[in-house]
Amino acid sequence: MHDSATVPPAAAHIETAVRDLHTAGITACRGAFEPEWADRMRKDIEAAFVEARGREGGAVGRGPHRYYVEIHPEQLGGFVELVDHPWVRAVSEAVLGPDYRIVELGFDIPLAGAVNQPWHRDFPMPEETRRERRLTSLAFNLTAVDTREDMGPFEIAPGTQWDDDTRFGHAMFPPREDYPRYAALAERKYPRRGDVSARSALTIHRGTANHSPDPRPVLVLGVDAPGAGNDGHHDMAVTRAFRSSLPDRVRAHLDCPVVEELTPIVQKHTIEGLVMGDA
Incomplete structure (x- = not known):
């Protein structure tokens, strides 16, 4: 990790x-970690993916050849370095307040053959955002x-976190006739190992087709x-031993169950509209 971290x-x-x-609805900190840190993260992701795909409910589809897996903090060797990174902490506090809560750790993995997702946001707009233009979560x-371009980069339509339209399917999916507008706004992102981005998951986005052989x-x-x-x-969830090993300033933001032994997570953050891709 860079000394500046x-x-x-x-x-x-x-x-x-x-x-x-x-x-824009998205921002980034380039080079927050050394590439080697990201390489270790990748090994943890790959191990978790193999485990998750080996059991019922371990991985949930987000379109053809595209999966999401939620993991426990102890499955990521660099968890403390990530959540305790000064930029991550400062952005969380500035947007969400000093009592922000870490609620999710997981990964998306588009494999070779993943197709364009439909344009979407990850959950319906909260009332606080609708009334006050206040963001209540960050990803x-x-x-x-x-x-690389052939890997199916993440694509986002800047400024659309405030879009509020009764025509949205499940309050998350813009109607197909609006796709040209999002395509005109769209920016593809090409992050490198060690970069960290933060976004409102309300900002309309999609994963694009992975034409490469690589996940x-x-x-x-x-x-x-x-x-x-x-x-x-x-x-x-976290084990009692892991929680006690955390710095106080990390523990203060981690309000999840404490268990004696971790149980593999059965995925429940499904987004049905993504299952078929942009069919």
Whole structure:
């Protein structure tokens, strides 16, 4: 990890990130970690993926040849370094308040042959966002590979986190006649190992078709403002021994069940509209 990761980020950098999240709906910290850190993360993801696919409910489809797997913090060797990174902490606090909660840890993995997803947001717009334009959650993403064009890059339509349309299917999927608008706005992202992005999962986005022979795994860290309620969609837990080993400032934001022994997670954050891809 870069030495700068232990130094609080300049206030101007955090102000820029907050402004990005409220305008574009996405922001990033380039080179937050060394590429070798991301390589270790990839090995943890690959091990978790093999385990998850070997049992019922271990991995959930997000389209053809595309999966999502939720994991426990102890399955990620760099968990503490990630959640304790100064930029991650500062952005979480600036957007969600000092009592933000870590509610989700998982990964998306588009394999060779993954197709375009339909344009979507990850959950319906909360009332606080609709009434007050207040973001109540953030998704931090970390790529496990240096993203190439043929891998099916993540595509996002900046500024669409505020789109509020009764025509949205399940309050998440824009109608197909609006696709040209999102395509015109769309930006493809090409993060490299060690980069961290933060976005509002309300910003309309999609994974694109993976034409390469290589998977494109991406870690997801979900963070909520108090009372946002996304923890109800996840089953993250920690053992008593692991929790006691955490720094106080990490433990303060980790409000999940404490168990004697971890149980493999049966995925429940399904998004039915993604199962078929952009059919």
